Amino acid sequence: MKQLVVLSGKGGTGKTSIAAALADLAARALRVVLVDADADAANLGLVFDHTETSVRPFFGVDVAVLDPDLCMRCGCCSDACRFGAVLLGDPFSIDGTACEGCGACALACPTEAIRIEPHRAGSAICASTRLGPLLYGDLYPGQESTGKLVAALRDAGSRAGRETAADLVLVDGPPGTGCPVLAASTGVDLALLVTEPSLSALQDLERVLDTLQHFGTPAVACINKADLHAGLAARIRSFLRRRDVPLVGEISFEPAMRDAVERRVPATTVGDEVLTRNLERIWRRVREALAVPAARRTAEAS
Amino acid sequence: MIVAVASGKGGTGKTTLAVSLALAAARAGVEPVTLLDLDAEAPNAALLLDPVLEERRTTGIPVPEVDAVRCDHCGECVRLCRAHALADIGTSVLVFPDLCIGCGVCTAWCPQRAIREVDHVLGTLEAGRAGPIAFAQAQLDPGRAQPAPLIRALKAWKMRASPTGLTLLDAPPGASCSVMEAARGADHVLLVAEPSVFGLHDLGKAVGALRDAMGLDVSVVINQSVGRDDAILRFCEENALAVRLVLPFEREIAAAYAEGRSLLEVRPACEAPLVELLLQLRTKEQLA
Secondary structure, eight states, X not given: OEEEEEEOSSTXXXXXXXXXXXXXXXXXXXXXXXXXXXXXXXXXXXXXXXXEEEEEEEEOSOEEEEOTTTOOOOOHHHHHOSSOOEEOSSSOEEOTTTOOOOOHHXXXXXTXXXXXXXXXXXXXXXXXXXXXXXXXXXXXXXXOOHHHXXXXXXXXXXXXXXXXXXXXXXXXXXXXXXXXXXXXHTTOSEEEEEEOSSHHHHHHHHHXXXXXXXXXXXXXXXXXXXXXXXXXXXXXXXXXXXXXXXXXXXXXXXXXXXXXXXXXXXXXXXXXXXXXXXXXXXXXXXXXXXXXXXXXXXXXXX | OEEEEEESSTTSSHHHXXXXXHHHHHHTTOSXXXXXXXXXXXXXXXXXXXXXXXXXXXXXXXXXXXXXXXXXXXXXXXXXXXXXXEEEOSSOEEEOTTTOOOOOHHHHHOTTOOEEEEEEEEEEEEXXXXXXXXXXXXXXXXXXXXXXXXXXXXXXXXXXXXXXXXXEEEEEESSSHHHHHHXXXXXXXXXXXXXXXXXXXXXXXXXXXXXXXXXXXEEEEEEEEOSOOHHHHHHHHHTTOOEEEEEEOOHHHHHHHHTTOOHHHHOGGGHHHHHHHHHHHHHHHHHO
């Protein structure tokens, strides 16, 4: 079982659209598990009709709970808190969106008016799709634990992969380079970087590549909207060559990509032949880089 | 007036809007105008603004360093650390700086006073000017997990509330920790949304975090409109979200952005509606 993460650095370059297309192509001959690791903007479930098979409560970082009856408003908690999470109103209260659950306030409180409690931050959901299992998260509004949720979804994805004897776990990653990206890419076999010809996409591509190389994760790249700016597309190609990142394909700026999103289907199913061919090429080269066979042996596939 | 520019989905045009608002405000005579790029994982505003960066500092979080002579391995630090950033292996206490959140509990509560704090660098803050606009940005180092301390540090360093001026906070995408950290303290939040199935879903998440959980004043700018905005307009109406501006998708605008040219350079006619948007927010503030 191989694990592939789709990343970009910059948001909006087409990670989810391309992940969905590759998932569709992969699932035609292999067993796949899908993990939506962009927990702040989980859109993979919008592309694939799914039925929830399990909903597990997800506990984020612990949170401080203040009992106003025991509080004598001395302010020791506020002095101890480095995150500005104690609101010195009447009565004192805790700003749950700022609290990191470190416990400094509870230790400092002379009247034991503060407890640190586990805190449900949302759900980790397993669903079934026509392709295979889909894992995604649903964070309650204003929660802080995206990275921890992504780690939980990755674990659940690997488990589902083992249970279904999957060939591929495909992880649709978040933008950026921080905590959720690290959780999404830990231990994967390959990262596919989806970029586009713009200065900002190039800058963010370099940052995400630095991040992956920091952990020794191999990467390949594809250029989406490649005809949007010929000069920058050329710069991206030469950047990728310089950094020894194989370019596995390019997709021109296609209204069909946008239409696929609106119709909530993978871009491989909207009847655009050129687009489909280009996506198939990307999938073939990603598959080769992952050393995944083209198809399961018939005995296994049945 | 402090205005945060955020979005649920990435790539909807936060930076384009934040930079255009800064330029339009400066041309309209607003003073001072400050733009903070708080998308520490992917800071791109400087590509559009081309500022001269004069000040630079690294920043991080205080992490523990255990004095092996004083430490008697009582285990209190390990027990109290809720981030699991410390481990006592008998001969020494190991510190895992990338797990540490810098809360200071271990240092404050060590019975032997054997712990002092040292700086664990997470990234860089830079500041300078682009003409009339004061500019600063935060950049997370590759391999580091936590952008939020950089966001807090940049705001503490360069964010000033000014009754006559305008401070723009260019936030990261998403709906959790770093976005909330970026938008905290803003008088208004503009959520930039694209009118796609994905954009609409992610807009809902961002509204949940910034308005419903944090209680911030949130309104919407629709960007990359191709004239099929019914669903998003209906969503905004149903959720009592004012739509302040609709900007079109045009290939020419996208191509200009690609090479680091601002919206106002290719579409000077957008300046007036942007100034009008700022006036709306200011009027709202005066009425409140």
